[in-house]
Amino acid sequence: MQSTGRIKSTLHPEASAIVFDSDLQRAAKDELPFYADIDRAQAIMLERVGLIDRDLTRKVLAELDKMQSENFQGIAGRPAPRGSYLAYEDHLRSVIGKGASNLHLGRSRNDINATLLKLKLRTPYQELANELLKLLQLLCGLARKHLETVFPLHTHRQPALPSTFAHHLTAFARALARDLDALLAVHPILNLSCLGAGAGGGTTLPILPELTARLLGFSGPPLNSIDSVASRDLVLRLLAACAILGSSLSRIAETLLLWVGDQGLATLPDELVGSSSAMPHKRNPFLLEQVQGKAGAIVGCFVAAVTAMHSTPFTNCVAVGTEATGNVWPGIDHSIGAARLIRLCFSGLVIAEDEAAATLDRSFVNAMEAATRLALTGDLDFRSAHAKVGQLVTTAIERGAPSLSAIAQDVGMINPELTPPPAAITREARAGGGPAPEVLTEALDELESVIDFKAAFLRDLNTGWSRGREELRSAIASLNRPPLQPIDNREGTRY
Numbered sequence: 001m002q003s004t005g006r007i008k009s010t011l012h013p014e015a016s017a018i019v020f021d022s023d024l025q026r027a028a029k030d031e032l033p034f035y036a037d038i039d040r041a042q043a044i045m046l047e048r049v050g051l052i053d054r055d056l057t058r059k060v061l062a063e064l065d066k067m068q069s070e071n072f073q074g075i076a077g078r079p080a081p082r083g084s085y086l087a088y089e090d091h092l093r094s095v096i097g098k099g100a101s102n103l104h105l106g107r108s109r110n111d112i113n114a115t116l117l118k119l120k121l122r123t124p125y126q127e128l129a130n131e132l133l134k135l136l137q138l139l140c141g142l143a144r145k146h147l148e149t150v151f152p153l154h155t156h157r158q159p160a161l162p163s164t165f166a167h168h169l170t171a172f173a174r175a176l177a178r179d180l181d182a183l184l185a186v187h188p189i190l191n192l193s194c195l196g197a198g199a200g201g202g203t204t205l206p207i208l209p210e211l212t213a214r215l216l217g218f219s220g221p222p223l224n225s226i227d228s229v230a231s232r233d234l235v236l237r238l239l240a241a242c243a244i245l246g247s248s249l250s251r252i253a254e255t256l257l258l259w260v261g262d263q264g265l266a267t268l269p270d271e272l273v274g275s276s277s278a279m280p281h282k283r284n285p286f287l288l289e290q291v292q293g294k295a296g297a298i299v300g301c302f303v304a305a306v307t308a309m310h311s312t313p314f315t316n317c318v319a320v321g322t323e324a325t326g327n328v329w330p331g332i333d334h335s336i337g338a339a340r341l342i343r344l345c346f347s348g349l350v351i352a353e354d355e356a357a358a359t360l361d362r363s364f365v366n367a368m369e370a371a372t373r374l375a376l377t378g379d380l381d382f383r384s385a386h387a388k389v390g391q392l393v394t395t396a397i398e399r400g401a402p403s404l405s406a407i408a409q410d411v412g413m414i415n416p417e418l419t420p421p422p423a424a425i426t427r428e429a430r431a432g433g434g435p436a437p438e439v440l441t442e443a444l445d446e447l448e449s450v451i452d453f454k455a456a457f458l459r460d461l462n463t464g465w466s467r468g469r470e471e472l473r474s475a476i477a478s479l480n481r482p483p484l485q486p487i488d489n490r491e492g493t494r495y
Helices: 013-019 024-030 032-048 054-069 084-096 098-104 109-145 165-184 209-215 225-230 233-260 286-309 318-348 353-362 367-376 382-399 404-411 422-428 437-480
Strands: 150-155 158-164 487-489 492-494
Touching: 024 032, 024 084, 032 054, 032 084, 032 098, 032 109, 032 209, 032 437, 054 084, 054 098, 054 437, 084 098, 084 109, 109 165, 109 225, 109 233, 109 318, 109 437, 150 165, 150 353, 150 422, 158 165, 158 353, 158 422, 165 233, 165 437, 209 437, 233 286, 233 318, 286 318, 353 422, 367 382, 367 404, 382 404
Parallel strands: none
Antiparallel strands: 150 158, 487 492
16 A cells, blocks of 8 residues: 555554455455446546546556456455555556556545445346336236135224225235335436546546446436535435335235235245244245345334434545445345245235135125115115114124125115125225226226336336446447558548
């Protein structure tokens, strides 16, 4: 490590062990490829504006290619007393010469690290969004297959109303589609480059931040140098979206646990349950509990990040850029895992249709409809009808009657025609987003159209990133081509 002029020694080893990752093997995989891409774009830009010469640029690009082909193992063995970036830069200086440090003209570790974060987030961001898309597509496909599969709607963990399996699946999908909206809402921040903001004050040099942005696949250059290096609200917004998604997934998991538990309304296949080490009869739906645990961990990541950023000065700050930001990786990882586990559970879930229908019949879930229809006869107001049907349910339970219509015929308290079977109610419940098949079909058409739009948006986002990689490769290839020589012929000199 070269002396800075102000600091003449390396960081105290105990402090270095705490604040810097001494394992450059990990950096070789997680960070150095992004440093290399940033330096490729920086070198192309600096050569174009005349701040470094073409020979140095070619040497830098050649060494970066060599390092990457070796998976940065030449750096992985170096000491890193002041972090991976300075170890990386020291390696370039040792191989290329002191001129390699001129790559740092017009920039700082501040804007480099802010840019690296966004580059590094692209893959897990897309992975999470695509996992959500797969889950949404699965839910919609299953719903179309179960439009008339009657299923109890629970309140307070008790069968309460007649519904269908498709009605539940569509509800899950609508909530998760909003969670995907929240995730996609962060893309304008993710897609804006920070390179060129320097340490926070921009630069007097004639650099081209719009060029480095384009070469790295960003939609544009930094718009404010302080904001670019001070802000990591991208992390907070992303983790907030993940935390809300985790809440949705944990609630869905709890609902599935209700169904596959004592209710016996559904089962999971052997490959999606666990056994007990002591109880031979157990088939534990533990993956759903994993989802709930991961959902809690995501909230922890968000709280840790927002707390670390709280009350810090609005400039580049280690508490923000390092400590708070570090929570985003486990947060996204838990989110991907939770979404994938729920998807797997739905893909293997088997509905016990006979038990679902029997539960509806014996649980008096048509009582509300009976009270409504009784009130519509004009003989009673709704509250009086509510009380009368409640008395009828009590009588049915006392006498062991199998259904509301059976007890109505037996005691004659109300006309049995006012107690329609649950399946009939679901077919007629059209208003208010009810379970009627034609209503759900229309809702699914709209939902699938939205899902297709979001999938196309994600493809376009990835295309933009790929276009940047292609433009960077093209710029490097152009730089490496020898200049054209003049050719003399009878028509004059041409190139």
